[in-house]
Every structure is written in C-alpha cells, then in structure tokens.
Amino acid sequence: xxxxxxxxxxxxxxxxxxxxxxxxxxxxxxxxxxxxxxxxxxxxxxxxxxxxxxxxxxxxxxxxxxxxxxxxxxxxxxxxxxxxxxxxxxxxxxxxxxxxxxxxxxxxxxxxxxxxxxxxxxxxxxxxxxxxxxxxxxxxxxxxxxxxxxxxxxxxxxxxxxxxxxxxxxxxxxxxxxxxxxxxxxxxxxxxxxxxxxxxxxxxxxxxxxxxxxxxxxxxxxxxxxxxxxxxxxxxxxxxxxxxxxxxxxxxxxxxxxxxxxxxxxxxxxxxxxxxxxxxxxxxxxxxxxxxxxxxxxxxxxxxxxxxxxxxxxxxxxxxxxxxxxxxxxxxxxxxxxxxxxxxxxxxxxxxxxxxxxxxxxxxxxxxxxxxxxxxxxxxxxxxxxxxxxxxxxxxxxxxxxxxxxxxxxxxxxxxxxxxxxxxxxxxxxxxxxxxxxxxxxxxxxxxxxxxxxxxxxxxxxxxxxxxxxxxxxxxxxxxxxxxxxxxxxxxxxxxxxxxxxxxxxxxxxxxxxxxxxxxxxxxxxxxxxxxxxxxxxxxxxxxxxxxxxxxxxxxxxxxxxxxxxxxxxxxxxxxxxxxxxxxxxxxxxxxxxxxxxxxxxxxxxxxxxxxxxxxxxxxxxxxxxxxxxxxxxxxxxxxxxxxxxxxxxxxxxxxxxxxxxxxxxxxxxxxxxxxxxxxxxxxxxxxxxxxxxxxxxxxxxxxxxxxxxxxxxxxxxxxxxxxxxxxxxxxxxxxxxxxxxxxxxxxxxxxxxxxxxxxxxxxxxxxxxxxxx
Numbered sequence: 001x002x003x004x005x006x007x008x009x010x011x012x013x014x015x016x017x018x019x020x021x022x023x024x025x026x027x028x029x030x031x032x033x034x035x036x037x038x039x040x041x042x043x044x045x046x047x048x049x050x051x052x053x054x055x056x057x058x059x060x061x062x063x064x065x066x067x068x069x070x071x072x073x074x075x076x077x078x079x080x081x082x083x084x085x086x087x088x089x090x091x092x093x094x095x096x097x098x099x100x101x102x103x104x105x106x107x108x109x110x111x112x113x114x115x116x117x118x119x120x121x122x123x124x125x126x127x128x129x130x131x132x133x134x135x136x137x138x139x140x141x142x143x144x145x146x147x148x149x150x151x152x153x154x155x156x157x158x159x160x161x162x163x164x165x166x167x168x169x170x171x172x173x174x175x176x177x178x179x180x181x182x183x184x185x186x187x188x189x190x191x192x193x194x195x196x197x198x199x200x201x202x203x204x205x206x207x208x209x210x211x212x213x214x215x216x217x218x219x220x221x222x223x224x225x226x227x228x229x230x231x232x233x234x235x236x237x238x239x240x241x242x243x244x245x246x247x248x249x250x251x252x253x254x255x256x257x258x259x260x261x262x263x264x265x266x267x268x269x270x271x272x273x274x275x276x277x278x279x280x281x282x283x284x285x286x287x288x289x290x291x292x293x294x295x296x297x298x299x300x301x302x303x304x305x306x307x308x309x310x311x312x313x314x315x316x317x318x319x320x321x322x323x324x325x326x327x328x329x330x331x332x333x334x335x336x337x338x339x340x341x342x343x344x345x346x347x348x349x350x351x352x353x354x355x356x357x358x359x360x361x362x363x364x365x366x367x368x369x370x371x372x373x374x375x376x377x378x379x380x381x382x383x384x385x386x387x388x389x390x391x392x393x394x395x396x397x398x399x400x401x402x403x404x405x406x407x408x409x410x411x412x413x414x415x416x417x418x419x420x421x422x423x424x425x426x427x428x429x430x431x432x433x434x435x436x437x438x439x440x441x442x443x444x445x446x447x448x449x450x451x452x453x454x455x456x457x458x459x460x461x462x463x464x465x466x467x468x469x470x471x472x473x474x475x476x477x478x479x480x481x482x483x484x485x486x487x488x489x490x491x492x493x494x495x496x497x498x499x500x501x502x503x504x505x506x507x508x509x510x511x512x513x514x515x516x517x518x519x520x521x522x523x524x525x526x527x528x529x530x531x532x533x534x535x536x537x538x539x540x541x542x543x544x545x546x547x548x549x550x551x552x553x554x555x556x557x558x559x560x561x562x563x564x565x566x567x568x569x570x571x572x573x574x575x576x577x578x579x580x581x582x583x584x585x586x587x588x589x590x591x592x593x594x595x596x597x598x599x600x601x602x603x604x605x606x607x608x609x610x611x612x613x614x615x616x617x618x619x620x621x622x623x624x625x626x627x628x629x630x631x632x633x634x635x636x637x638x639x640x641x642x643x644x645x646x647x648x649x650x651x652x653x654x655x656x657x658x659x660x661x662x663x664x665x666x667x668x669x670x671x672x673x674x675x676x677x678x679x680x681x682x683x684x685x686x687x688x689x690x691x692x693x694x695x696x697x698x699x700x701x702x703x704x705x706x707x708x709x710x711x712x713x714x715x716x717x718x719x720x721x722x723x724x725x726x727x728x729x730x731x732x733x734x735x736x737x738x739x740x741x742x743x744x745x746x747x748x749x750x751x752x753x754x755x756x757x758x759x760x761x762x763x764x765x766x767x768x769x770x771x772x773x774x
C-alpha cells in the first residue's frame with residue numbers, strides 16, 4: 001500500500017525549520033493569489049505568441065504550460081502535485097508566489113520552503129520528460145505593484161533526484177507509521193459497536209440514513225427531534241463508513257461551544273467502549289482562546305513559543321498524537337511541555353487527525369482552513385453540521401463585510417504621515433459615495449470602481465507600512481487593515497447573492513461643519529453561491545437539527561446539491577407529553593403590545609396557579625419582556641421571576657439557568673432567538689412549560705425588505721416573504737418550545753400566544769407530533 005502525500009505537505013513536513021514568523025503577513029487572499037497566478041500565465045502566453053516562429057511551432061505543439069500535473073514514487077510514498085508553470089522553450093519550471101510589501105523582509109525559512117517545493121517539482125518533471133537538467137525559477141509577484149521578481153537556478157536531474165529522495169526518506173518513517181495507524185483504525189472501525197446497549201427511538205433511523213449517505217457519497221438533511229441523541233447518532237455511522245469509503249477524516253462542525261463539548265463527549269464514549277480503537281480526535285478553538293501570550297506578536301523575536309517552533313514541532317506532534325483525544329487542554333499541555341504555540345500546534349495536527357471538532361467557520365468561511373486542506377490534499381471527508389438551522393445566518397455573516405466611517409476617521413486622524421495621503425483620498429471618495437443619498441439607508445448596484453481603486457491603494461500603503469514597521473503596530477490601524485482586506489476580497493466576489501448598501505450612521509464634528517458618517521456594507525443574502533463548492537469538496541455532508549423544515553428553504557439558501565437526501569425522523573415523543581395551547585385572542589404585533597400586556601399576564605398567572613413549577617417565557621424584545629415583567633410582578637408579587645438582561649456575561653447566564661433546579665418554582669423571562677431559546681437542556685422538573693408571546697418574525701426594516709425582494713427575485717416572488725420572515729420566525733418558536741420536552745419521561749405545556757398561530761400556513765410549520773389545542 002502506498003502512502004499518498006502532496007508536494008506541499010511533504011515539504012512543509014520536511015523543509016520547515018526555525019521560528020514561527022508571521023511578520024510577513026497577511027498574505028494575499030485566495031482570490032488575489034489566483035488572480036496573480038493568472039496574470040503571470042497571461043504574460044507568459046503573450047511572450048509565447050510574440051516569440052513564436054513557424055519552425056518552433058512545428059517542433060513544439062504547446063507553449064507555456066500551466067498547472068502541470070506531476071507524480072512520482074519512492075518506496076511506499078506516492079508524491080503528487082501541480083507545478084505552476086513550465087516553459088519548454090527555456091526548459092524552465094516555475095513556482096509562483098504572490099506577496100505584498102518588501103520581498104527582502106520575507107523570513108529565510110519561507111524561502112527555503114519555496115525552494116524545496118520547486119525542487120521536488122523539478123525532479124518529478126525531469127522524471128516525466130526524461131530531462132537531464134532543468135532551470136528552476138521562483139516567481140515572486142507583488143499583488144500591489146503587479147511586479148514580478150524572478151530567481152532562477154539551474155539544476156541537474158541527478159541533484160534533484162537526490163534532494164527528492166532525501167526529503168522522502170525524512171518523511172518515510174512517519175508515512176509508515178501513518179499507514180499502520182490507518183490500517184489499524186479502519187480494522188477497528190469495521191468491528192466497532194454502538195457504545196450503548198440499544199438505540200433510542202428514532203436514533204437508529206438517523207444513524208442508518210447517515211451511513212447510507214456516507215456510503216453513497218451524497219449530502220443529507222436530517223430533521224431529528226431533540227432528545228434522541230443526534231450527536232452520537234451521526235458520529236457513529238460516519239465513522240463506520242470510513243473503511244468502506246476510504247474516508248480520510250470526519251469533520252464535526254458546531255455552532256456553539258456546547259455543541260463541540262457534546263461531540264467530544266460522544267467520541268470519548270466511543271473510544272472508552274472500544275479501547276483498542278486508535279482514533280485521533282482533535283478539537284480546534286479560536287486563536288484568541290488558545291494564545292498564551294496575547295500581548296506578543298507571532299514571531300521568534302517577540303513570543304518565546306514562536307522561537308524555534310518548527311525545530312520542536314516534530315517531538316510535540318508525536319507526543320500529542322499518542323493520547324488520541326486532543327482537546328484544547330491536552331494540546332495546551334503538550335505544547336507548553338515542548339515550548340511551542342498551542343494554537344499552531346493544533347493547526348499542524350489537523351493533517352494527522354481522524355476526527356476534527358470545531359466551529360462552522362473552519363470549513364465554510366471565506367478562507368476556511370479545513371476546506372483549504374481538503375482541496376489541497378484531495379482528502380475524502382465527511383462533514384457533519386450540528387444544529388444546521390444556524391447555518392444560514394452564520395454563513396451570511398461569513399460572507400458579509402462592513403466599513404464604518406466613524407472608526408475609519410479615528411484611525412485616519414492618528415495615522416502615521418506615510419499613510420495620510422491615501423487615507424485622505426479614500427475618505428473623499430467615501431464621501432462621494434453618498435453625497436446624493438437622502439434616505440438613511442440605500443442599496444446601490446455595485447461598489448464604484450473609483451472607490452475600489454482608492455481602497456486598493458490604501459491596502460497597499462498600509463501593507464507596505466506594516467512590513468517596514470513590524471513591531472509596535474497600532475491595534476486600531478491593524479483592525480482597519482483587516483477590515484479593508486475583507487471588504488476588498490468580497491468586492492471581487494460581489495454578485496446577485498449580495499447587496500451593497502450604505503447606512504447613514506451619525507453626525508460628527510461641530511454643528512457648523514458637521515459631516516455625515518456612513519457604514520458601507522457588502523451584505524450577503526443568499527450564501528448558496530459560496531457554500532456550493534464547500535459541499536462539493538466533501539465526499540458526504542450531513543446537516544442535522546430539530547428544525548430543518550421546510551427542507552427547500554435550507555436547500556435553496558445553503559446551496560446543497562440537487563440530489564441531497566432529506567429525512568424527517570419520527571419523534572420519540574407523544575402528543576400526550578406536551579399540551580400545546582394556542583391563545584388566538586391576543587395579538588403581539590407592535591401596535592397591539594400595550595393592549596396585550598394584561599391578557600398575557602393573566603394567561604401566565606392562571607397556568608402557574610394551576611401547576612406551579614419552572615417556566616420560561618419568551619418575548620420578541622427586551623422592551624416587551626420588561627413591560628410584561630413589570631406588570632406581572634406588580635399583580636403577582638408572590639411568583640418568583642428572573643429575567644435575561646442585555647449583554648449578559650457567561651457567569652450571569654449560568655446563574656440564570658441555575659434557577660431552574662429540581663424543586664424550585666418560578667418564571668424565567670427571555671428573548672426569543674437568544675441564548676436561552678435553544679441549546680439548553682432542562683429535563684424533568686427543571687422546566688415544565690413555556691410561554692411564547694411572539695411569532696419570532698424578523699423586524700420589518702429597510703434591510704429585511706431588501707432581503708425579501710432579493711429572495712423573491714431569486715426563488716420566486718411567492719416565497720420572498722416566507723424565506724425572509726415566516727420560516728426564520730417559526731424556526732425560533734419551535735426551538736424555544738423544544739426546551740420543554742427533553743426525554744421520553746418529560747411532561748409539559750407550551751402556550752403559543754398570538755392570533756397568527758391559528759393560521760393554517762403557520763400550523764403547517766409546527767412539529768407534526770404536536771396536538772394543537774385552541
């Protein structure tokens with residue numbers, strides 16, 4: 001059996017040494033890199049046309065060749081990759097690297113890595129074409145100035161072969177270890193048994209469908225009720241499918257920290273029930289949560305954990321993989337034992353892990369690491385998306401960018417002299433964007449080219465300044481730089497899936513010379529165009545949640561493949577467990593709220609008097625919540641009340657939930673769609689009922705109205721309102737109601753308070769096992 005490794009992965013394993021050094025960053029975006037490669041190739045093609053002669057054309061069927069596929073073997077290694085370009089006329093193989101700033105500031109270990117890559121490609125080309133020698137060239141292309149620096153070195157095939165074999169030998173022991181691990185992993189997974197004595201009701205159906213999806217290479221949307229064990233019901237069959245489908249990895253992606261915790265618990269249970277299973281599980285956390293020295297820069301002269309990072313990485317990597325379960329704490333322990341950065345150790349461990357648990361953004365974001373590695377290494381992966389009803393809003397945020405002129409002007413006033421001119425010019429162009437805008441909010445067809453040009457000039461200027469002044473950087477300037485980069489990247493991708501809008505924010509300056517500050521937004525509405533390629537890169541993707549209905553809403557907006565399967569797992573709960581009461585003589589619409597206060601309090605007080613216990617009450621806003629609390633506490637002071645407040649800290653949220661204990665009584669007031677409306681588990685007596693005094697519809701405002709128009713234009717005018725308002729609102733209602741019944745032994749009541757809950761189009765969106773009472 002051969003171990004397949006990409007050229008880049010081989011070189012990163014064998015040729016990286018010295019310090020971790022991120023001063024020569026941020027690098028160009030993926031789109032800018034692609035564009036830079038395209039410019040170089042177009043220049044080479046133009047040279048071919050200019051230099052071509054009849055005799056040459058007869059002797060050489062092709063000119064400059066781009067993306068040259070190359071493969072080679074050494075013992076049990078199969079090395080493959082694509083060289084950026086080859087010029088047969090000059091016998092020159094090129095590796096193109098895009099960058100920003102001063103090339104002289106590039107760390108030497110970066111340059112060594114680049115030479116290692118082109119030398120590997122050089123030998124593979126010599127072997128393929130039977131060449132005795134070849135010219136190797138590193139082509140450094142400055143994205144800002146569009147200038148290229150060419151560094152050329154001739155090599156004999158014998159020298160390149162020796163280099164190739166030396167690198168392979170260094171990787172060989174590791175590859176043999178990995179082959180042994182993979183064989184043992186797959187053998188153990190083949191005989192792996194479910195870690196519980198039996199499946200819960202509905203759990204087997206979920207697991208069987210996940211397995212079939214993984215085995216057939218299809219995507220699956222699974223709506224499965226709370227309480228059946230969706231986490232282990234998806235992880236277990238995904239693992240079982242690995243040997244037969246030759247899957248490299250399983251990615252479990254969660255919307256919240258609690259979801260990651262449940263996944264790690266499930267995997268720990270699987271491993272504890274199968275002690276011989278050599279499964280490597282890695283938890284990825286955000287950089288700010290893993291950084292040991294947030295006050296230091298990521299290079300050896302500043303941070304002690306960056307100094308000699310690559311020299312100590314091999315030992316740390318081996319030590320981390322021994323344990324198998326590499327959560328945040330265990331990775332930190334290993335990293336600090338070897339005096340290297342925990343965050344970047346975890347980044348390296350992705351390549352050698354079987355299961356990776358992390359946030360959505362690691363696979364679906366614009367520059368997602370897991371997606372990039374999957375494509376670069378041609379991994380066969382299954383992607384499990386937990387609580388997938390969150391994906392639409394999360395994906396929109398990933399592909400949305402804002403620029404706030406207030407913050408921009410603060411940075412502009414304090415900026416160093418070298419940046420004043422381009423910042424002033426961009427500010428004038430910014431003001432020109434909205435000089436004829438009378439409304440506070442307005443949508444424009446596109447970002448004007450003049451502003452785009454000014455934006456690029458500022459980015460280039462700041463990039464050059466940062467490279468020349470790598471220490472002591474003002475945090476606000478750096479934040480602006482990243483915001484400008486993100487905005488610029490999304491301009492390149494702007495299309496009908498997004499809006500470009502300008503919001504007038506406030507008046508700043510003296511009243512005599514007041515200027516309007518605005519917020520520019522590239523606002524993603526339909527993330528499908530961005531996510532399609534993410535789903536296509538996975539062998540299988542499973543999206544699961546208790547609320548994924550109607551399926552076409554999620555399929556359309558998320559860009560799932562046309563052959564995506566859909567299942568609605570039968571609930572293990574019965575209608576007798578949950579009394580669903582629709583209070584249809586109350587309107588919670590904004591204009592009726594004052595009149596609704598007394599009736600709502602009466603409904604809640606009557607239920608509490610009938611059956612005292614713990615209840616949750618959900619409202620559309622804090623203002624509405626506070627009005628009801630004020631009236632309720634005045635009329636019924638004997639009932640314990642506690643409420644969610646704006647911007648609660650973690651400890652305050654924990655205290656709120658702690659009030660829901662066995663034997664306690666009272667009503668907790670919360671906002672629908674907030675942190676207590678989903679993702680919390682209060683079984684049994686801890687929660688016996690909920691009052692939901694809102695349909696959860698998003699606020700009617702200019703942004704949402706524009707969203708409705710775009711949805712209608714894309715998917716049909718008949719669904720614009722549903723996709724924008726109704727479906728997202730009812731999903732929040734069902735999630736909140738789902739807090740009440742958590743196990744087959746729970747009993748409870750839910751009050752849906754609003755006359756619109758009696759409408760047929762709303763009732764159709766509620767869980768089929770509910771028995772609605774009016």
